[in-house]
Amino acid sequence: MKKKRILVTGGSGFFGYELAKLLSKKNRVTVIDNNLRGNFKKFEKLRNIELMDCDIRNMEKLNKLKKFDDVYHLAFINGTENFYNHPKAVLEVGIKGILNIIEFVKKKKVKNFIMFSSSEVYGSPNIIPTSEKEIIKIEDIFNPRFSYSAGKIISESVTINYLRGTGIKYKIIRPHNIFGENMGLKHVIPQVMYKIFKASEKFKLKKVKIKIQGNGNETRAFCYINDAVKQTIFISEKIKENGIFNVGFSKETKIKELIKKIEKILNMKIVVQQGKIKDGGTLRRCPSQKKVSRYKKFKNNFESGLKKTIYWYKNFYLEDNINNNELYK
Numbered sequence: 001m002k003k004k005r006i007l008v009t010g011g012s013g014f015f016g017y018e019l020a021k022l023l024s025k026k027n028r029v030t031v032i033d034n035n036l037r038g039n040f041k042k043f044e045k046l047r048n049i050e051l052m053d054c055d056i057r058n059m060e061k062l063n064k065l066k067k068f069d070d071v072y073h074l075a076f077i078n079g080t081e082n083f084y085n086h087p088k089a090v091l092e093v094g095i096k097g098i099l100n101i102i103e104f105v106k107k108k109k110v111k112n113f114i115m116f117s118s119s120e121v122y123g124s125p126n127i128i129p130t131s132e133k134e135i136i137k138i139e140d141i142f143n144p145r146f147s148y149s150a151g152k153i154i155s156e157s158v159t160i161n162y163l164r165g166t167g168i169k170y171k172i173i174r175p176h177n178i179f180g181e182n183m184g185l186k187h188v189i190p191q192v193m194y195k196i197f198k199a200s201e202k203f204k205l206k207k208v209k210i211k212i213q214g215n216g217n218e219t220r221a222f223c224y225i226n227d228a229v230k231q232t233i234f235i236s237e238k239i240k241e242n243g244i245f246n247v248g249f250s251k252e253t254k255i256k257e258l259i260k261k262i263e264k265i266l267n268m269k270i271v272v273q274q275g276k277i278k279d280g281g282t283l284r285r286c287p288s289q290k291k292v293s294r295y296k297k298f299k300n301n302f303e304s305g306l307k308k309t310i311y312w313y314k315n316f317y318l319e320d321n322i323n324n325n326e327l328y329k
């Protein structure tokens with residue numbers, strides 16, 4: 001079978017790297033990224049992937065790219081803290097980015113477009129587990145956090161309306177709390193790990209007290225990166241209908257349960273002190289998997305994935321990599 005040509009935007013980021021790696025086993029993959037959060041160093045051992053430094057806001061540069069069968073569009077400014085601190089940049093990359101990428105997709109007659117949206121578009125959903133039919137919304141336009149979901153909602157609308165009648169197939173992916181090794185520093189697991197690292201004096205003390213956001217009863221439905229990549233490729237390649245698809249698992253974990261699991265993995269005692277939850281922070285989010293499971297049921301590797309991730313971050317902080325904590329990372 002002839003190999004497909006695939007473009008992954010934002011491909012040096014957390015999800016993009018793992019996606020490009022798996023896609024490159026059967027296809028010819030090109031990754032573009034401006035390395036705001038990602039980096040090309042990760043690809044040192046993957047010589048079969050073509051890498052290009054390219055900002056998706058730069059249409060001239062995009063025009064120089066060749067033709068592709070499939071485009072996975074992941075480039076976006078991710079990381080909750082970034083939504084609060086850099087809302088303008090989040091919107092600019094989101095909006096200019098999707099308009100440019102859609103123009104590119106149409107000009108180059110791409111066959112399949114896979115746009116990465118987010119569970120954030122549900123805000124605080126009315127129904128849990130939340131199906132793809134749930135109302136999407138911006139709960140407080142004045143809160144900078146919602147720059148991210150605003151950018152994603154616009155990106156979904158552009159995808160649907162600009163590709164209507166073109167014959168180009170599209171899938172909109174809404175990932176829910178994907179975690180794994182090397183996911184950046186601005187998510188729950190790396191932040192909890194950093195607090196433990198500091199409080200335990202580099203994991204020397206066996207009993208620590210850490211402050212968390214909220215009371216610990218908030219939930220997330222975590223999904224290990226390898227599982228998320230498999231679900232995404234399945235949706236892209238095996239499902240014929242255009243549409244919107246949750247990616248993740250319907251199993252909710254309370255933050256305090258997550259910390260208990262980390263405690264066990266690290267063989268430590270972790271006492272949790274409640275803190276204030278950030279404005280716009282979500283109490284509960286969990287995807288319904290009904291739509292995708294009509295086609296296939298996926299195994300959930302949360303426990304083994306968590307173990308790998310915890311050990312990875314322990315080593316990462318011990319090796320003093322925290323100095324690389326740049327503005328957007």
Ligand SMILES: NC(=O)c1ccc[n+]([C@@H]2O[C@H](COP(=O)([O-])OP(=O)(O)OC[C@H]3O[C@@H](n4cnc5c(N)ncnc54)[C@H](O)[C@@H]3O)[C@@H](O)[C@H]2O)c1
Nearest residue numbers: 010013014015034036037038055056074075076078118178
């Ligand atoms: N990780 C999750 O749990 C999760 C959840 C929901 C949605 N998503 C979405 O999935 C996609 C990938 O997420 P991730 O966790 O890998 O985030 P990430 O930040 O690791 O990856 C995004 C990549 O986009 C790149 N980028 C940013 N601005 C760019 C620009 N102007 N031009 C080119 N590249 C640019 C960054 O450098 C980074 O490598 C994103 O669209 C994100 O919004 C992720």
